[in-house]
Amino acid sequence: MSDSRKKKPPLVAEKRYGAKAASPKKAKPARKAKTKKPRSRPATRRPDAKKRTGILGFFTNLILWMLSLIWKVTWRSAMVVGLIIGLAVTYVYLQLPELDELLDGRAQGSVTLQDRNGDVFAWRGDQFGGVVTADTVSRHLKNAVIATEDKRYYRHFGVSPRGVASAVRINLREGRGPLSGHGGSTITQQTAKLLCLGVEYDKTQWESEAAYVSDCRRGSMSRKIKEAIYAMAMEAKYSKDDILSIYLNRAYMGGGAYGAEAAAQRYFGKSAATLNPAESATIAGLLTAPSRLAPTSNLKRSQDRAATVLRLMNDQGLLSDADTKKWQNNPATLSQAAQARAGGYFADWVMSTGPEFFTNNTTEDVIISTTLDQRIQKAAEDGLSWVFENKVREGSKAEAAIVVMSADGAVRAMVGGRQSKVSGAFNRAVQAKRQTGSAFKPFVYATALELGYTHTDTVMDAPYCLNIPGSGEWCPRNYTNKHYGEVSLEWSLMNSLNVPAVKISEAVGRDNVRKVAGDFGIASDLADGPALALGASESTLLEMTGAYAGILNGGSSVTPFGLVELRLQGDAEPLMGTGGGIGERVISDGAARELIYMMSKVVSEGTGARAQLPSWQVAGKTGTTSAAKDAWFIGFTADYVVGVWMGYDDNTPLTGVTGGGLPAEIWREVMQRVTDGMSPRPLPAFTPKPKPRPLPPKRENNRENVLEQLLRGLLGGN
Template identity: 40%
Template sequence: MAQGRGRDRRSEPNFDVPEGRVAAPGALDLRLSRQDRAGGGVAETGAKRGAVASGRKASGGRRAPARKAAKRRGSFLGRMAYGVLVLGLWGLIGIAGLVAYHASQLPPIDQLSVPKRPPNIAILASDGSLLANRGETGGRVVSIKELPPYLPRAFVAIEDRRFYSHFGVDPVGIARAIGQNLTRRGVAQGGSTLTQQLAKNLFLTPERSASRKIQEAILALWLEHKYTKDEILELYLNRVYFGAGAYGVEAAAQRYFGKPAKSVSLAEAAMLGGLVQAPSRLAPNRNLPAAQARAAQVLAAMQELGFVPAQDVKVALAQAARPASSRGGGSANYVADLVMDVLDDFVGKFESDIVVQTTVDTGLQAAAEKALVDELNRQGTRYNVHQGALVSMKPDGAIRALIGGRDYAQSQFNRATTAKRQPGSAFKPFVYLAAIERGATPDTVREDAPIKIGSWQPENYSHRYEGAVTLRTALALSLNTVAVRLGQEVGPKAVVQTAQRLGISSALQANGSIALGTSEVTPLEMVGAYGAFANGGIGVIPYVVASVKSTDGKVLYKRGEGGLGRVIDPNAVGMMNAMMHETFVIGTAKKGDIPGWDLAGKTGTSQDFRDAWFIGYSGSLVTGVWLGNDDGEPTKKASGGNLPVDIWKTYMTTALKGQTPVPLPGLNRWRKAPETTASVAAAGGPGEILGQIFGTAPQAAPQPQAPAPRRRQAEPQQDRNFFEKLFGIGE
């Protein structure tokens, strides 16, 4: 049993053979010999044959070195190929890691979305034409389908000719750009596709770095996966920057050519396509030769790609695009600024484009701008007048034209709505209305004679006094002492309350000088207040916004009936219109008369000729003009009766042309028969008119008291003849 158990006992194999010792006989040897390996025998035989052959060659002399050299060359090339392969693999791994790292800095792909474009506010005239765009972009979103085909093709031709064949990143374009950059001084070209440019505009900062380029490529691949080519191109055309605050082709077309993008010509499309490379350097309104040269390159590229026929390119080159001129920097921008000031009152927060319909008439706006600018260009230097404003509205308060300054490009300050200036005698109708409402009539007589209130002694500009005059004549001739007397009779507070009832919202000082217009107001307030005289006594709230809609037509706001209600009794309106009508008959605005129309109004001049006003109206339109200097510097005797009346008549002649005359409410009942020569001379009218024209208009501030003169007698016959010739009195 012991022997049996001994024979059955198995020993664990031992694979370790001590170094330097030979395995004992019978021990298990598991090491592989050359013969045990696959092909070992063949390898051994070959090795032996090689040794023999080597011996023969060594002894024979020539073939052995050649074979060794070939073996070395093959070994070197193999090692080199292997090294390149390894380096390539590591390079790919490194690039993949780099891409993965920069991708990790971006939001997760499933959370990526194209950011909303800031909303545009399209501001339209009453006829639907565009006045201006407001918002961060400067123009509305346009569909690629509404654009002429050559417009998007211009961008593809010059910026990314392989746009429709690449996958967002263009290796061929990158290689070409690198090649051209190596052969030119500086960076000649970039390899960014339109998709990459869009990705940069949508998601990234403008910094130029390798990191940003990698992220740009990643985002471009995502865009290509998410959108079609036309959708990408449409996004690009609506987001790319064209300079001058214009983002997108619609904003650029309006900014540079004064037309919508759908209406641009081939030459203009080529100029827009070339502009995006360097908006500030290639802007056509700043560097027209460079813009036209770049447009020619775009046209050549379009012809080369077959986008447009050669004949069309020839015509476009012959009729190169030019920027549209915008006289005065575009006075419609004053209207747009007013719209933006009041828009929050009508609509809340909005995230998509909206359309604001205004009450402004483009023809009247242009006529108003031309009348104001031309007169200032012609006589502004002579009278030392540098600025002006004009407001024109329908009697219900709908603004038809608004000019806030001489040149919007030079100054965006809106003098029509914001500048508060002394209205001078243009404020007197509120004094007279307060008196009428307390029993006076146009034929009520008051004394035009020296008056003293405390230490204040107001005078007429002529320093002459007419004695007993009717209120009709006193207002037409703008006699200061009569206005002050009426103000004292009704009380300064009543004058203030009357003006406020008619719509004056600026702070008014209830003192004696309020009768001469010493409290500051805006032109818009004054024109609005006069509207109640033109419409028969209904208080007016001036307005410019008629409706607000979304681009899909949804009405967000629509103006309804509104106003201050009746603020003047109809009979009082008739008396006021009759008195202010005399301003055009015998008074300070006689040269502003327009044949065939019943007109009424009042001139105004503030202390030291700092402000010159005229506000006049027909039964269909109320217009006010202010002239002066922003810093309050006195003019050289510019009064309400000269430059403002000239501007008013020029504009109103155009505005009323072709219309059927509308009667002034209540005028016929209180209209006075035409003055005779003798009666006007007796009233001293021509002397006051002469004072207005030559700078002696009524003055609002106190003047030193001259010795009380005797009542002025009728002018000598020779003087009367002079006045008759000068003013047409008695004709």
């Protein structure tokens, strides 16, 4: 048995599997088994899965399932939203017009007013200086707009998520709603808003253009989404510079100016291509709040905003430190025309005299040539300011108005109130109807002279009463409450006596007086009673000054005018011409010359002495109404007629003011400036033969009383 064990060696692992391992055919399955090992891994995870079957595992699996679901819903929803946005953008893209159709989007045309020398002094309507592009404007303006409105303009696709997030953060921090206040809009989005997302203004669908614009500016969530889609469509359709060009042409920049070119011309009198950094920053600064920041509204506020824009340009590397400091220290200033603040009262008046469809409602660009003389306009404004600063108590609410015109009715200057640099304000020279007082008396004497009276004819100045049906007895009184006996017409007018004026009016006939005054251009209703002679009727300063111009030109009626010619921009032929001038004769040339002589005595020796001009012959008439509610002085040299009115808007009586006082002084200050540098010319008055002037007769033997009466007669009256 022992031998048999020795013959059979013990089995070992190597020999047990040795034969199989050596078999070449069975080697492949062994390798396959090794490659299949990873596939058997799920079986090894079973122990881990069992570990998650508890409460913790349940919640873990739930969270993983929810995240997986959210992810699947999110990316699928994103795909759907992206598809919808893409379709919407494509639809808008196909609706967008060509670039040229978007550059001028005004619903109203413009009116440009030129003075008598052809220089622009005012604008009305929607100004559009012409098409500009991002390449043709000053690079400083382009940089200022981008620095102020959208510094990442050239890096986004029309909408800036980063800008929106920043705006929302700022709004929340400042206590507003996420969409209230800062909007984070890009220049492209602002342009889309300017285009009203492609919706054109239709009068039949909107109550007014203001309602249309208000709807375009809505900031609701749905509107913001539409705006973003429109902006992206624009980015696909146009280049960045094209979109910027639309923006630079359509943006409102205050003062009635739409677009960069109109703003450059409006404020600085130059092209948008030549703007320096300070001027460019001023215009770019307007985009935030054009009406409030317009330099014509508040120059200091506009300059402060421009300084901020310059700093932003510097922060973004668009302006060097040296240039930033230079232009902040030298802010932009307004052109001379811009300083006039759109022409003031005169421009408003001219616009009101033209046809509505070419002025206030024009859809065309209109050029109006006017009679304005800017040198005379400045003289009127400066003269008025000087008197109120030096002669009127501080804080006075009294107002004044001035009209300067030539003998043919051409208005050379107009001031409708103390605040002369305004637009759209109440114009006291044209709109205020006030009692004229003794300023009406020249028309009483004009009637008498036309009917054959002379300046030497006399009238008795004594107590005088009339019985007026329905009113009883009426007794006119002189300003001095005294009477001077038999006086000449010349002396009566010179001292503005009331009783002789009424007697002459009754003698020549009130109807004749009304006709002469009306033919001279006083179109207001004239009083029917005897108080007509004393200026109880109301009239405007423009009417009265025009009537005096008729006296100066030799007795022919005058229609005051400011509009000389109206034409469309680009047309050589005018559509209409002068709307006024000299009309039909009212009184003879001889009567007019004699009246001018009598009125010259009013200034040289009578109640208008304060209006005297050294070396100049002046004729005129004072006027003060009952209770001193109105004070007038209207006078003329051989060249110009100037009317001055003074009073309170609420008819409060003036204190210590008559027509021969402050109004005459305003007249003199204005005419001193108007005639500066001019050579004096004589008035077209006749030269009377020397005759002794009738003096008031003695009423008492007392010599002192006679001298006193004579002295009071020479100095009295209004």
